[in-house]
Amino acid sequence: xxxxxxxxxxxxxxxxxxxxxxxxxxxxVGCGRVGPPLPPIKYKALVPEVLQVHQRGTxxxxxxxxxxxxxxxxxxxxxxxxxxxxxxxxTPPRLPEETFLAEARIxxxxxxxxxxxxxxxxxxxxDTLAENALTADxxxxxxxRYSNFAGVPLPLSNYAFLEPISQIARPPENLAxxxxxxxxxxxxxxxxxxxxxxxPPRVIGYNIYRRAKDNNFPNQPxxxxxxxxxxxxxxxxxxxxxxxxxxxxxxxxxxSTIESPDSAEISIKxxxxxxxxxxxxxxxxxxxxxVSLFWPANTEKDLRGYLIYRADRQDMPQSEWTKLTPTPxxxxxxxxxxxxxxxxxxxxxxAIDTAGNESKPSSSVEVEIVQ
Numbered sequence: 001x002x003x004x005x006x007x008x009x010x011x012x013x014x015x016x017x018x019x020x021x022x023x024x025x026x027x028x029v030g031c032g033r034v035g036p037p038l039p040p041i042k043y044k045a046l047v048p049e050v051l052q053v054h055q056r057g058t059x060x061x062x063x064x065x066x067x068x069x070x071x072x073x074x075x076x077x078x079x080x081x082x083x084x085x086x087x088x089x090x091t092p093p094r095l096p097e098e099t100f101l102a103e104a105r106i107x108x109x110x111x112x113x114x115x116x117x118x119x120x121x122x123x124x125x126x127d128t129l130a131e132n133a134l135t136a137d138x139x140x141x142x143x144x145r146y147s148n149f150a151g152v153p154l155p156l157s158n159y160a161f162l163e164p165i166s167q168i169a170r171p172p173e174n175l176a177x178x179x180x181x182x183x184x185x186x187x188x189x190x191x192x193x194x195x196x197x198x199x200p201p202r203v204i205g206y207n208i209y210r211r212a213k214d215n216n217f218p219n220q221p222x223x224x225x226x227x228x229x230x231x232x233x234x235x236x237x238x239x240x241x242x243x244x245x246x247x248x249x250x251x252x253x254x255x256s257t258i259e260s261p262d263s264a265e266i267s268i269k270x271x272x273x274x275x276x277x278x279x280x281x282x283x284x285x286x287x288x289x290x291v292s293l294f295w296p297a298n299t300e301k302d303l304r305g306y307l308i309y310r311a312d313r314q315d316m317p318q319s320e321w322t323k324l325t326p327t328p329x330x331x332x333x334x335x336x337x338x339x340x341x342x343x344x345x346x347x348x349x350x351a352i353d354t355a356g357n358e359s360k361p362s363s364s365v366e367v368e369i370v371q
Contacts, residue, residue, distance in 0.1 A: 046075050046146045048157035053142055055164055055253070057171075057195060057261035058134060060127040064144055064157065066118055076148045080115060082108040082125050083156075085141040089163055097156055100143065122219075131195055134166035167194045169201040169249035171263040172230070177245070181274040181300070183233040184243065188263070190230055191249055195260070202251040207259060208232055213242040226250050226257075239272035239302065239355060272355035276300045279349040279359070284367040291336040291367050293347055302353045305330045309348045314364055321348065328352050344368045 048064040055061070062082060085095075085104040108125050115123060127140075144157040170191035178185040186208065191201045205226025209217045222234060237243060244267045249260035282295040293308065305328025309321040324336060339345060345367050351359040 046071055046077065047155050048144050051142065051144055051157045051160045053140075053160040053162045054256075054258075055162060055168075056126075056248070056259045057168055058129045058131055059261065060129065060140060060142075060162055060164065062125045062127065062142055062144070062160065063122050066115065066121055066123045067146075069116070072112065072115065075146070075154075076150075077112055077115070077146050078149045078151075079112060080110040080123070080144055080146050081106050081153070082110075082127070083143050083145065084127065087139050087141055089137070089139040091139065091141075093159070093161070095141070095159070100141070100156070100159075104141070104143070129164065131166075134164045134168075134196065139163045163254070165251075165253055165258060166196045167198055167202050168251045168258050169194055169203045169260050171249055171260045172206060172247045173263070175245065175247060175263055175266040177266055177268040179268060179270060183235045184237055184268060184270065185231065185233050186245060186247070186266075187231040188247055191260070194251075201249070203249050204252055204257065205250045206230075206232075207248050207250060208234075209246050209248070209262075210234065211244050213244070217244075217246060237270055239270050242267060242269050272302065272353065272357065274353075275357040276303055276351035276353050276359040279306065279351055279362040282347065282349055282362050282365045284347055284365045286339065286367050286369050289337070289339050289341050289369060291339045291345065291347070291369065293334040293336070293349070293365070295332055295349060295362070297332050298351050298359075300351070300353060302355065304328050304352050304354045306332075306334075307350045307352060307358070308334050308336075309350065309361070310336065311346045311348070311364070312343075314346045314366070316346075318348075318361065339367075339369045341369050341371055 046067050051062065051064045053060055053062045067077075083100070083104040084107045085100055107127050110123065110125065127142075140162050142160045142162075146154045148154070170193055172188040172191060174189045176187050178187075188206075190203060193199050194201050205228055206223075207221035207226065208223050210222050211217045222236065223232065234243075234245075244265055246262040246265050248262060250257050251260065252258075276298050277300070279295045279298060282293060284291055284293045286292075306325070307328055308324040309318075310324055311321045324334070324338075336345075336347075346364040347367065348361040348364055350361055
C-alpha cells in the first residue's frame with residue numbers, strides 16, 4: 001500500500017506540473033500584441049507604401065508601384081480598390097484605419113486584367129472631379145488596397161493627400177503641325193481663361209507629349225524645360241513614322257506646378273518628300289583618258305549618295321545624259337575611265353536621299369580630254 005501511495009504521489013506531481021505549464025502557455029498566447037492582424041508574408045508585397053497623387057486639371061492622378069506578377073499570382077488578387085475620404089484641410093494627417101474605412105468611399109477599381117495589362121512598373125488611376133469640386137475648402141485623402149478572389153481585403157497603402165487648386169489654365173487650342181527636312185514644327189493658341197472661367201489664364205509655360213502609333217502617351221514630356229512660346233520644333237523624329245501630339249498648359253501651384261487637361265490630339269505622318277540640295281563647287285581635271293571629279297559633301301542626315309551623269313553638250317536634254325553610276329556612290333570623288341582623248345565632256349552630279357528624293361543637277365563642269 002505504501003508503494004501505491006508513493007506512485008500516486010509522483011504521478012500527481014507530474015499532472016500538476018503539466019497543468020501549470022499548459023495554463024501558462026495559454027496565458028502567454030492570449031497576452032499577445034493588441035492591434036490589427038498583420039498580413040501573411042505573401043501579402044506584404046501587395047501593400048503599397050509609396051502611393052502618390054498630383055493634380056492635372058480636374059483630374060487627381062494617383063500612381064503607385066505595380067506588384068510583381070509572382071506576387072499577384074500567389075496572392076490570387078482580384079482587383080485594386082481606390083478609396084477617397086473628403087475632409088477638412090485641418091484634419092490631422094494621422095488617422096486610424098478603421099475611421100478612414102468607415103468614412104471613405106471607393107472611387108474606382110482596377111481589375112487583375114487591367115493591372116496585368118500595364119507594361120510599365122507603375123500603376124495609375126485618374127479621379128476626375130467636377131470643376132466646382134476644385135475648391136480650397138476640402139482635402140482629398142486617398143488609399144489603395146487589394147482584394148483577393150475570396151473577397152478578403154488586404155491592408156491599406158499609405159495615405160496620399162491633395163488640396164486641389166481651381167485657377168488652372170485651360171489647355172492650348174488650335175494645334176497645327178508643319179513638316180520640314182529637319183523638324184516637325186508644332187504651333188498653338190494660348191488659352192484665354194482658367195478652368196473656373198477666371199481671367200487672365202495663369203500660364204507659365206507648356207509641356208508637349210508625343211506618342212507613336214498604337215502606343216500610349218508617356219509620363220514625361222519631350223521638352224526638357226517648359227516651353228514659353230506657342231511653338232516648338234520636334235527634331236527627334238524619323239521619316240516614315242506616324243506621330244501624335246498633345247500639349248498641356250502649366251500653371252503655378254502651392255508647392256509645384258500643375259498641368260492643364262490634355263489639348264485636342266493632333267497627328268502627322270512624317271513622309272519624306274524633301275529633296276537634298278544640289279551639289280555645289282564641282283571641279284574636274286583630266287589626265288590622259290581619265291577624268292577626276294571632286295565636290296564638297298552634302299550635309300543632309302538622310303543622304304544616300306550621288307549619281308554622276310555625263311553629256312556631250314552642255315545644252316543636251318537631261319533624258320539623253322549618260323548615267324555613269326548605276327547605283328549611288330557615297331564618296332565625293334569620281335573617276336571616269338571611259339573618256340576619249342580629243343573629246344570635251346560636261347558632267348552633272350545629283351544627290352539622292354534614302355527616300356529616293358533626287359536633287360536638282362549641279363552646275364555642269366566642262367572637262368576637255370587632251371593628248
